[in-house]
Amino acid sequence: MTKRAVIPDPVLDIEQIRKDFPLLQTPVYGKPLVYLDNAATTQKPQVVLESLYNYYTRYNSNVHRGVHFLSQQATEAYEQARKKVAGFINARHEHEIIFTKGTTNSINLVASSFGKKFLQPGDEVLISAMEHHSNIVPWQMICEERGAALKVIPINEQGELRMEAFDELLTGKVKIVAVTYISNSLGTVNPIAEIINKAHAAGIPVLIDGAQAIQHVPIDVRELDADFFAFSGHKIYGPTGVGILYGKEEWLNEMPPYEGGGDMIKNVTFAKTTYNELPFKFEAGTPDIAGGIVLGTALDYVQQIGITAIRRAEEELIQYAYNRLSAISSLRFIGDAGHRSGAISFLVGDIHPFDMGEILDKQSIAVRTGHHCTQPVMDFFNIPGTVRASFAFYNTRSEVDLLVEGIEKAKRMLM
């Protein structure tokens, strides 16, 4: 299914790894949980929970400008986490890492701040037809505010971007391109290197929605030459409430601040306020200190297991799932891209996805159903939604087998 050559990596001992995740041991309806909703959020390893506990019991304190010991400790840990994030995605500078609330918040920051500075009436923003609402609505809002137009790269029946249409849409009017690396509802892996190269050739910056990529494939923002890269902590085994915006220094320095408040200023008088330097200019108010620090711990954990080893394990598992699901009669895949990762969406006969989800749930199998915040994709395929199984490296082949059995049982009940 994937066309990428598989690099030999250490084989992961999944049964051992599963022990790191307390929630995976929790039974649901008295049976072992089969958690296949990882694209919505991932479970957390014990080290992440310990890091959280450690923060609150040993050095919880407000950060920045504090003279006292705890504040120094908290600040150091928080800034250390920023360094870890920079290292994880190979950013050139630490101050290119902005702590946000999540992918949605990161994209809103760019849409609003970049838009206010660079979007004029008649300009265009180019997104794709497979974007998550979080990479659609912020652009709709700022386009309306600035009198700009939103243009959309269409997809084909396999759920892939129509790149020939992209070439045509990439006119001089486009001020920014915003696309997802990996589709959360289709599993498609987009050719973002090509997109970035072409956009840059036309002098246009690119935002990559990395919400479904950061946990599955190695990210090197410098190699990709992405101008902005957004992701959420909770989808990469970290806590809820924290996310990252990577932005190139050149752009971030040009953009006006997004929110105002403590920490993001240098000097405040009622007559004139001067803003702080990066990254603080974009971090108003007390940050999610625990969240930032613990996201760092989550990235440490991922790095220790190895993201390429994770990718390999997941690719093999998804290939297995794809093969087994293919064998179910009257099951059809929604999105069948040549290159996929993370999630598999499907429908069975005319069974409503909501009914399928409920019957799977009763068998202790957690999948997601519905439009997955990508309504335009559902409209394109003219369906009410899909059933989506999404995988993490801690999932196993026997869980896939349970999913297949669960679907067969649901079919017997519902068809």
Next chain:
Amino acid sequence: MTKRAVIPDPVLDIEQIRKDFPLLQTPVYGKPLVYLDNAATTQKPQVVLESLYNYYTRYNSNVHRGVHFLSQQATEAYEQARKKVAGFINARHEHEIIFTKGTTNSINLVASSFGKKFLQPGDEVLISAMEHHSNIVPWQMICEERGAALKVIPINEQGELRMEAFDELLTGKVKIVAVTYISNSLGTVNPIAEIINKAHAAGIPVLIDGAQAIQHVPIDVRELDADFFAFSGHKIYGPTGVGILYGKEEWLNEMPPYEGGGDMIKNVTFAKTTYNELPFKFEAGTPDIAGGIVLGTALDYVQQIGITAIRRAEEELIQYAYNRLSAISSLRFIGDAGHRSGAISFLVGDIHPFDMGEILDKQSIAVRTGHHCTQPVMDFFNIPGTVRASFAFYNTRSEVDLLVEGIEKAKRMLM
């Protein structure tokens, strides 16, 4: 010092209560920590940490629209927390409670969203001279964007609002008043009931910055008739990264959404997006699920101890601290309002606050020094900053004694 009559409340067993807070048992430089930086952030009781652990190990899952068991559980707990917040501040409706990242985020939401709808060139926004930067800069930004003017209620030498000036400033041009309930740098308790009444008499809504009030005094937004009320979870014994915006339904319904993304929409097409109802309209993206739930636990904890009992214990402690500090020669208070709460700011001789803070820190006493994100207050008093001791109900008289000794020692070293 306070003129409010003291209502008889159950007396708190502080030594017992301190055992609830693991961090208070942590030594700093080998000596017991004296934590007097509670206005910056508070420490967390064990129940809060357990609730956090419980969430991540038993029912961590993305909320809303999920069919499966964990998602239902997480959603229920999250919405239950919203109900708790509504109850805690006596909001009329649950959907008037918006989960945000913190006070700063809450105020930015209102400034941007209210401002875009209601501010026109020539209009005015009225704040006060003692506001935290988080209640200044967002208004400066939106005023600049909308061509409106920012007006400022001045303060007197005691650090109190000059209410006669307020009366004059409250003209027909004012579209919104935004003031803090309790000053974080001066400890002043403002007459917000009077401010709200007068503003309402002129048909003007009022935002209350409750960041330093929610943890110290009972809040009843309905009785106060506040239009907006903002606070941070981390300042009321809850986690970092989560806060609350209370807004009256009438206003919130009128205001455009702030951020775009998942959860805040009803329907998305590239041609037209319709927004969700309250509260979801203002909650784009995956929320801080753990943060919201655990904030609920923190409020339960406060309610169980009793906010009026907390107020009484704190008022007595602050009175004691005020008396003991008064006796230190060449110590002068910055802010000496008739009605105060939470924090005491001071300077000693011509000792730089930063030096004082450092020498106190070496004695394991955590205070904050600097401008406390209220630079205009420092400019008003023409000082580089203050030393601020800020109290929680878990602080004791013997900690105050240690502070006083610590200051005496610093005087000997520095003067």
Next chain:
Amino acid sequence: MTIKEQQDAIIEDFSFFTDWTEKYEYIIQLGKDLPLIEEQYKRDENLIKGCQSRVWLHAEYKDGKIYFTADSDAVITKGLVSMVVRVLSGQSPKDIAEADLYFVDAIGLKSHLSPTRSNGLLAMLKQMKMYGMALKSREL
């Protein structure tokens, strides 16, 4: 039968099922059984759009009682819808407005009434009560 009697009858029916499969098979059967609404009423103004599944609701007022017909595109929801219709249809506006629908919880499908799941069932119930309220006040 009163609303209470109807609900108790449903709860009684469900008490015979020994596992979730039987229970769901029964609900699914209910959902598959009958066309619950005339095709002409399955139009947009009768549509209650949930996030997951859609529900159509039509109401008629005759001789002091409200008669409901309804449908859903998801079969489990449709099964539930048919039970709600059975409970409330043909009752007086006042009784509908004041009804306490405890049977959904009692048969273990409470999650369908979770406000944030928004599968349409809760919205349908609200709509039914609105009809009850509106017609009740007209009667006074």
Next chain:
Amino acid sequence: MTIKEQQDAIIEDFSFFTDWTEKYEYIIQLGKDLPLIEEQYKRDENLIKGCQSRVWLHAEYKDGKIYFTADSDAVITKGLVSMVVRVLSGQSPKDIAEADLYFVDAIGLKSHLSPTRSNGLLAMLKQMKMYGMALKSREL
């Protein structure tokens, strides 16, 4: 003395202190001792504004060496500033540009160099190195 020798001498001095009080009293004494900068140079363009305390820095280039004078409004910062000046003043631009200031950490005042504390010391050091860099390149 070289930069290294100056630093080692300071570290040696500090090794005699048995508790933090003595150490700080010494730094405070250094801070109180001398006016570190001429009043005329204490003007805005020489001001390095930290969030907590302010630092003024003046540099003069003479015979291939840079001579610094500096001051701060906080006395502990001033004590540290005087040590940094002792270490770097009178050294060559190249040596200043490449200097590794390890003594602040070694005497236990590392926190003053924390980027987020922004008390001006770190900013002053950066500024000194900038002078070193600029003058070094001029020499080539």
